[in-house]
Amino acid sequence: MPHPSLVVEIAADHVAAARWGNRKGHLEAAAVEPLALGSVMPSTIEMNVAQPDAVRASLRRVFNRVPAGSAPVALLLPDPVVRVFILPFDELPRRADEALPLLRWRLKKSVPFDVEETVVSWSRQQGRDGSLEVVTAVARRPIVREYEQVLESLGAQPGVVLGSSLAALPLLEDRGATLLVRLRGRMLTTVVTSGLNLCVYRSTEMPAEAPVLQPQAVLDEVFPAVAYYQDTWGNSIDRARMAGFGDREAVFANALSEELKTPVTPLSDAEAVVGLDASARDLVHHGLDALAGWMMNAGA
Helix, strand or coil, rough: CCCCEEEEECCCEEEEEEEECCCCCCCCEEEEEEECCCCCCCCCCCCCCHHHHHHHHHHHHHHHHHHCCCEEEEEEEEEHHHHHEEEEEEECCCCCCHHHHHHHHCCCCCCCEEEEHHEEEEEEEEEECCCCCEEEEEEEEHHHHHHHHHHHHHCCCEEEEEEEEHHHHHHHHCEEEEEEEECCCEEEEEEEEEEEEEEEEEEECCCCCCCCCCHHHHHHHHHHHHHHHHHHHHHCEEEEEECCCCCHHHHHHHHHHHHHHEEEEEECCCCHCCCHHHHHHHHHHHCCCHHHHHHHHHCC
């Protein structure tokens, strides 16, 4: 996968950018600007960029501090835009033009839109029993183009498009089983990794945002994902990381730890994050973990 040094995130409540230096982990510049409520309304199906002028204005202020230049940029989108599936296969052709129709056929009954109007990306991994699994990301092309066109209107050229939580995954430990519980607005993304394998990926809209969300609502969403991993892989969760819960993080962490009997700590405590430069760690502390994760995505 190409790896531009400049990464831009467009979220429901902010736009942000970070430029990474040649030395891994060295942050050259970063900026974030808030978005007015309703400017971006993340959705799998419906149009997302409700107020393109407002998004463009905020992004222009970001680019004033982190110039885009003429090189391609990485564009990170809200999780609802990109659906992720882990598909078992007996075999999958190596040629992209042969693999893509087969993947779209498999996805046909799993996505609530026409698979012929989608952009699809995939990578292979080995399942627990040695079988082939294909991690597949799919999004509606018209929705992706909404975000790309905002960048293009400011002279930036999207070179890679990725879901926000997918970009953050390299911050997790590459040994044992790790649970990530990541909240952005009302969207909860639950991920389980085992080493470098993606084992579970679920995104669900919650009934409320972190300030008033009840811990039990999070437990009801996370526990089936954990149970599925344990049943499928025959292992327990070694650690859990949380992100996006703000001042109530301790409340949710205590509830999850008691339920899972597993240490639950902030994503900023992950080994990969602790080893970053102070300025890069600050991104994670301030909820811009996807920007830092993209830096560590090099070559992945």
